Amino acid sequence: MRLSRFVEFGRKIIGVGRNYKHHAAEMKSVVPDKPLLFLKPPTAFITEGNPIKVPRGCHELHHEVELGVIIGRKGKDISEIGAMDYVGGYTLCLDMTARDLQEEAKKNGLPWTVAKGFDTSCPVGSFLPKEQVADPHNLPLWCNVNGQMRQEGSTADMVFRIPTLISYISSYFTLEPGDVILTGTPAGVGPVQPGDIVEAGLGSLIRMSFKVQVEEKSM
Amino acid sequence: MRLSRFVEFGRKIIGVGRNYKHHAAEMKSVVPDKPLLFLKPPTAFITEGNPIKVPRGCHELHHEVELGVIIGRKGKDISEIGAMDYVGGYTLCLDMTARDLQEEAKKNGLPWTVAKGFDTSCPVGSFLPKEQVADPHNLPLWCNVNGQMRQEGSTADMVFRIPTLISYISSYFTLEPGDVILTGTPAGVGPVQPGDIVEAGLGSLIRMSFKVQVEEKSM
Ligand SMILES: [Mg+2]
Numbered sequence: 268m269r270l271s272r273f274v275e276f277g278r279k280i281i282g283v284g285r286n287y288k289h290h291a292a293e294m295k296s297v298v299p300d301k302p303l304l305f306l307k308p309p310t311a312f313i314t315e316g317n318p319i320k321v322p323r324g325c326h327e328l329h330h331e332v333e334l335g336v337i338i339g340r341k342g343k344d345i346s347e348i349g350a351m352d353y354v355g356g357y358t359l360c361l362d363m364t365a366r367d368l369q370e371e372a373k374k375n376g377l378p379w380t381v382a383k384g385f386d387t388s389c390p391v392g393s394f395l396p397k398e399q400v401a402d403p404h405n406l407p408l409w410c411n412v413n414g415q416m417r418q419e420g421s422t423a424d425m426v427f428r429i430p431t432l433i434s435y436i437s438s439y440f441t442l443e444p445g446d447v448i449l450t451g452t453p454a455g456v457g458p459v460q461p462g463d464i465v466e467a468g469l470g471s472l473i474r475m476s477f478k479v480q481v482e483e484k485s486m
Numbered sequence: 487m488r489l490s491r492f493v494e495f496g497r498k499i500i501g502v503g504r505n506y507k508h509h510a511a512e513m514k515s516v517v518p519d520k521p522l523l524f525l526k527p528p529t530a531f532i533t534e535g536n537p538i539k540v541p542r543g544c545h546e547l548h549h550e551v552e553l554g555v556i557i558g559r560k561g562k563d564i565s566e567i568g569a570m571d572y573v574g575g576y577t578l579c580l581d582m583t584a585r586d587l588q589e590e591a592k593k594n595g596l597p598w599t600v601a602k603g604f605d606t607s608c609p610v611g612s613f614l615p616k617e618q619v620a621d622p623h624n625l626p627l628w629c630n631v632n633g634q635m636r637q638e639g640s641t642a643d644m645v646f647r648i649p650t651l652i653s654y655i656s657s658y659f660t661l662e663p664g665d666v667i668l669t670g671t672p673a674g675v676g677p678v679q680p681g682d683i684v685e686a687g688l689g690s691l692i693r694m695s696f697k698v699q700v701e702e703k704s705m
Pocket residue numbers: 305306378379380524525597598599
């Protein structure tokens with residue numbers, strides 16, 4: 268299967284939390300001493316044209332714009348030196364987060380699973396083959412809501428860079444083609460409401476927009 | 487793809503925590519008022535003949551024997567009344583848990599991802615088509631280590647039963663064929679060491695065994 272169709276066949280979405288210093292600070296958290304990992308299931312993916320749906324019980328849904336690294340080769344216990352060979356391409360992602368459900372989970376020592384992994388929690392842009400990205404650690408990232416700029420950062424500010432993330436993650440989880448690593452978000456995260464338009468960009472490479480909707484129950 | 491091959495194509499493993507009263511008590515936890523969910527990635531699956539590997543940094547790896555429910559039909563916002571129609575079959579699972587890493591995560595309000603989702607953390611048995619299981623809520627479950635009985639329970643003691651789990655989970659996560667729900671473990675969880683043999687059974691339907699190994703680094 269072609270890697271550009273990662274949304275259809277990818278089996279793992281690995282999120283990295285607090286990977287930008289100013290975002291960790293705005294969350295009143297410290298930068299961790301090793302990558303902080305969480306999972307979203309593949310049912311979290313949506314592509315442009317599909318709405319972001321506020322999950323049940325969430326009253327504070329946040330945008331987090333992130334560089335997505337798409338794995339191109341299977342590997343386990345990958346060294347930092349060889350790690351970039353496992354990258355097949357990149358995309359732009361929104362790590363949509365039910366902040367209120369996440370805060371409740373944190374307080375109670377419970378998994379972040381619902382807060383991070385609900386359906387539509389991972390809007391993604393088009394696939395960029397790695398040859399089209401000269402330096403993944405020097406890309407402007409931005410996110411606006413209804414035309415108002417909320418996040419403006421650069422992948423230059425990642426705490427743990429891509430080779431470190433791939434090496435660390437693959438020491439626990441075999442990486443497979445189509446897996447996506449969400450590399451963390453710069454400062455400026457904030458709430459969205461039903462009806463809002465969330466627009467995000469990665470340098471001049473990707474620009475994408477998604478509408479926020481109330482989740483309608485078919486039950 | 488045939489459902490019996492769920493390990494090859496399934497894209498989601500959804501764990502349910504503290505779903506047996508006596509296990510919640512032994513963990514010094516309360517029974518939650520709604521299902522407590524976590525995720526393992528599909529790279530966690532192993533079948534008989536492959537070893538359980540102690541993940542890096544873990545010094546207390548626990549066995550948890552569980553009934554696995556295998557989803558046979560795609561669905562979202564499934565009602566309890568219709569939920570059993572979405573079950574395609576069952577299996578027996580071990581929800582291997584790096585208890586020390588989980589305790590550290592709980593204390594710090596961090597995700598359980600590494601503690602629950604590392605490679606080999608989901609040993610599974612053979613596929614049982616649902617027609618072969620008269621009553622999934624009345625199955626003996628057991629687990630022994632080196633021939634010494636550790637867990638003996640019955641799926642009759644689940645706090646949240648299968649229809650409730652399917653309905654609740656599908657209110658956040660679209661369920662797809664091949665997805666597996668780990669329905670929780672009875673009391674008696676405990677540590678395993680490299681060299682141990684973990685054996686588990688589901689009534690007279692499944693009996694399986696796995697050897698525990700130290701993880702060897704190829705790095
Ligand atoms: Mg989690």
